[in-house]
Amino acid sequence: MSNSLLSEQEQIRRSSLEELRKLGINPYPAAEYKTNVFAQEILDNYTPDKNNFQDVSLAGRIMSRRIMGNASFAELMDSSGRIQIYVRRDDLCPGEDKTLYNTVFKHHLDIGDIIGVKGHVFKTQMGETTVHVSELTVLCKSIHPLPIVKEKDGIIFDAVTDPEMRYRQRYVDLIINPHVREVFRKRTQIYQSMRELFNSRGYLEVETPVLQPIPGGAAARPFITHHNTLDIPLYLRIANELYLKRLIVGGYEGVYEFSKDFRNEGMDRNHNPEFTVMEIYIAYKDYNWMMSFTEEIISKVAMDLHGKTEIVYGDKVINFKPPYKRISMLDSIKENTGVDISGKNEEELRKVCDRFGIEHDPTMGKGKLINAIFSMKCEHTLVQPTFIIDYPTETSPLTKMHRSKPGLTERFELFINCKEIANAYSELNDPIDQMERFQDQLRLSEKGDNEAMFIDLDFIRALEYGMPTTSGMGLGMDRLTMLMTDQPSIQDVLFFPQMKPISQKLKVESQKEEYIKLGVPEEWIEPLKKLGYTTIVKLKEVEKAGKLANDLNGYNKKNKLGLSGLSPEAVDKWLK
RNA sequence: CGGUCUGUAGCUCAGCUGGCAGAGCACGUGACUCUUAAUCAUGGGGUCGAGGGUUCGAUUCCCUCCAGACCGACCA
DSSP: OOOTTSOHHHHHHHHHHHHHHHTTOOSSOOSOOOOOOOHHHHHHHOOTTTTOOOSEEEEEEEEEEEEETTEEEEEEEETTEEEEEEEEHHHHOOSSOOHIIIIIIIIIOOTTOEEEEEEEEEEOTTOOEEEEEEEEEEEEOOOSOOOOOEEETTEEESOOOOHHHHHHTHHHHHHHOHHHHHHHHHHHHHHHHHHHHHHHTTOEEOOOOSEESSOOSSOSOOOEEEETTTTEEEEEOSOOHHHHHHHHHTTOSEEEEEEEEEOOSOOBTTBOSEEEEEEEEEETOOHHHHHHHHHHHHHHHHHHHHSSSEEEETTEEEEOOSOOEEEEHHHHHHHHHSOOOTTOOHHHHHHHHHHTTOOOOTTOOHHHHHHHHHHHHTGGGOOSOEEEEOOBGGGOTTBOBOSSSTTBBSEEEEEETTEEEEEEEEBOOOHHHHHHHHHHHHHHHHHTOTTOOOOOHHHHHHHHHOOOSEEEEEEEHHHHHHHHHTOSSGGGTSSSOOOOOOOOOOOOOOOHHHHHHTTOOGGGHHHHHHTTOOSHHHHHTOOOHHHHHHHHHHHHHHTTOOOOOOOHHHHHHHHO
């Protein structure tokens, strides 16, 4: 294959690769490389007085090089951080043969290559902790040049911030932006912190189906797929609620799952088609208990991550120290609008919407109308953690009726930074009531609400056997991670956020011989390819030989190739 | 889906009223055995997002498309 489509730097790296092989160095060796230390360990613990770290072995990626003739400095980055290494010709090559330094290190290694080094640690005259290298092993040759990011006194130069590169080539983002690696480390730490708490209480981490015949447990549009053997449609789960409750029926005291859910809806900085929710269900509890438990979870996560409950998010300071404000949805609306909507019917609610300029349509029932008023008038005020409690029945079909407030349910949502972070209920365990709620949903669906829930008869049967009083809670892990790591977009807390696929251009090229067969003089093949005619098929598509001849002659002139001019007739012959 | 902005070398970005395509880093060659955004000398590298139009001539002006960012609408 010709290299004409590769950039100059890529071609140089590929030729370095070949040169390494010619020198008997495998650029992609199979053997384990034994290391005994990480960069950060050395930086944290090396003290010249103790004379420690005198026989170290570490491996990582070359991130910069400063060659000064027969001695060089470079920066090696491993999973823990970066450390400077010092490579001196006569230490690396004590004998007559200086190839490893003069040829391999200086000429055939590049920024981005992965190497292993052995040596001892010392401090340079400038005071920088450095590994003095006595042995160097090539572990992986990088043939794609890395973006160059430099840093001096904490100031970053030429940082790559282009989201296109950062999200589509996350591996590059992770290499050159250490703070991005840190965000994802924290993401995992949040999960660990929550697992620790749940496991210490004896709750069981479980896995439930991702492929579901009935997409239940939430109101959302699902992704649909097809199972060939059963010849039935299957849905990617929009929630795992109904399965976890079946497990409570089965006799577990508490179950939880970190669940990848899928919703076929819009994408923006708070929404990705696949996202993670932690759902937890605990028997014999109610939503009041769950509010306290949620406070405990969130404040523990903050403490484990930051050592304090107060964190900075963008230009806001958010305090996760319990207790959080608890206010009913209707009171919150009253507080923000001055209007008491309790007891109002559908028609009256529409008038309230009109009065505040809130859009509504005929498919919206009472619940959705109240929801619309709430999100337009209240959500933006909920910066500090706040429990909004007691939601209308229509939009909460899986929630127990309120023990004392008619028309409402025992449900809360936790809002932080004006966004919903968690959603929880005293779970509806009355099978007959549940069946009626599902039928109400069916009616909504017939009215045109394409988010109304499906009926799951097996779930009803499970409830008929009896589910104890239970409280359940779902917590958006992506949004929680955004908050805890101060990231503005969901794409910044997902390794591989959903992106529009890029149409891949197949880099197939025709061989020289094929061009020669058509009568193309050898010296004109390269110019042809440069002009985009990389295959015979593309060349054959040309209709005007004259234009092609012109283009080629122009290319010849522009690049001062010194080739003799082509006539349209000669070019025409190639095309036939 | 609507509005505003962006796309130029491997990377970060200049490029005026249309007239030979620019810088820094990176890369090649040479010098340099404690440098650190190493330095010095020197050289190469471009389908100016894609396609069409206007023009003697388009990176520049116009149209269409593609991709992205921000702000709205919908949703967790």
